[in-house]
Amino acid sequence: GKFWKACYTERFGLQFQLLQDSNRVDRAKLDPEKAYVQVTFVEPYLDSKEQAKRTTYFERMTDIKKFVFETPYTTSGKAHGNVANQRKRKTILTTEHPFPYLKKRLPVVSREELDLTPLEVSIEAIYERCNKLRTAIQANPPNLKNLQMVLQGSVRLQVNSGPLEICNAFLAPQARAQHRPAQLAKLQGEFQEFEKLCGQALELNKLLIKHDQIEYQEDLEEGYEDFKVKLEPFLIPVTEGDAQNAAQWADASDPVSNVLDFIKSSSAPDNPDSLLTQFFK
Numbered sequence: 001g002k003f004w005k006a007c008y009t010e011r012f013g014l015q016f017q018l019l020q021d022s023n024r025v026d027r028a029k030l031d032p033e034k035a036y037v038q039v040t041f042v043e044p045y046l047d048s049k050e051q052a053k054r055t056t057y058f059e060r061m062t063d064i065k066k067f068v069f070e071t072p073y074t075t076s077g078k079a080h081g082n083v084a085n086q087r088k089r090k091t092i093l094t095t096e097h098p099f100p101y102l103k104k105r106l107p108v109v110s111r112e113e114l115d116l117t118p119l120e121v122s123i124e125a126i127y128e129r130c131n132k133l134r135t136a137i138q139a140n141p142p143n144l145k146n147l148q149m150v151l152q153g154s155v156r157l158q159v160n161s162g163p164l165e166i167c168n169a170f171l172a173p174q175a176r177a178q179h180r181p182a183q184l185a186k187l188q189g190e191f192q193e194f195e196k197l198c199g200q201a202l203e204l205n206k207l208l209i210k211h212d213q214i215e216y217q218e219d220l221e222e223g224y225e226d227f228k229v230k231l232e233p234f235l236i237p238v239t240e241g242d243a244q245n246a247a248q249w250a251d252a253s254d255p256v257s258n259v260l261d262f263i264k265s266s267s268a269p270d271n272p273d274s275l276l277t278q279f280f281k
Contacts, residue, residue: 004018004037004039005018008035008037012034012035015033015034015035016034016035016036016037017034017035017036017037018036018037018039019036019037019038019039020038020039020040021038021040021071022040022041022069022070022071022091023071023073024071025038040069041069042067042068042069042093043067043068043069044060044061044064044066044067044068045064045066045067045068045092046060046064046066062099062100063098063099064098064099065094065095065096065097065098065099066092066093066094066095067092067093067095068090068091068092068093069090069091069093070088070089070090070091071088071089071091072086072087072088073087073088073089074086074087075087082165082169083118083121083122083165083166083169084118084169084170085118086118086121086122087115087116087117087118087121088115088116088120088121088124089113089114089115089116090113090114090115090116091111091112091113092111092112092113092114093108093110093111094108094109094110094111094112095107095108095109096108096109118169118170119170119179119180119183119184119187120183122166122169122170122187123183123186123187123190125166126163126166126187126190126191126194127190129154129163129194130190130193130194130197132150133150133151133154133194133197133198133200133201134197136150136151136201137197137200137201137204142204142208144205144208144209147201147204147205147208148205148216150201151198151201151202151205151220152220154194154198154201155198155202155220155223155224155227156219156220156223163191163194163227163231164227164230164231166187167191167230167231167234170184170187171184171187171188171234171235172234176238181238184238185237185238188234188235188237188238191231191234191235192235195227195228195231198224198227199224202217202220202221202224205217205220
């Protein structure tokens, strides 16, 4: 930020302003006498076909012309809210040429936006957490410090935080009728995978620790067993009654497949937590 501010201030003087967020810019509110530059963090975007072709980290980070950034928002106007209200906008930018290129900057030739509902944001949060657990489990050689950091944030949680807060918001009986059955089933599937991966991570941690961490392992196992007990009621399959209550969705086009494909496509290697830090503390 400081570099760009110094660079453009030198060129435009005091009539320059740096916009350092990813929100939509209302051009009508901009001062026509000023120069503006908007700067935000982007990640490479690969659709499912591209991901199938590009299997290595290098391939997924080079020759890229599509990039994605996220903007958290709520209908109240605030950027962040509880899981039942937290929305997210994903914006895909396509550049004129792929990066890396001879030039450090390239014009954006197209822009596409997708708004995720609170339920879709939560599905993505659990999906990405599963990816973190899977990466920690499959690391070769094992990274005990990273494994324990991911485990700590997954199985040692407050009653109303993280995954359980998501369960209460969307999978509780009184909440189910407000959401698409297909998306509820997808969320349940992600939770089942999350529970399984937590168990595998605990088994690996047990094999790697030394004698002085046995008590720590027991504490994690206790948290895991407590989490499984609390999670179980929310994994009851969507019933016929739930489906009837959700009949309002029957004639509507269900975008769940497209949205979830987008979520998986935009999950780059070593993806930062983004909204995960809000849900997993």
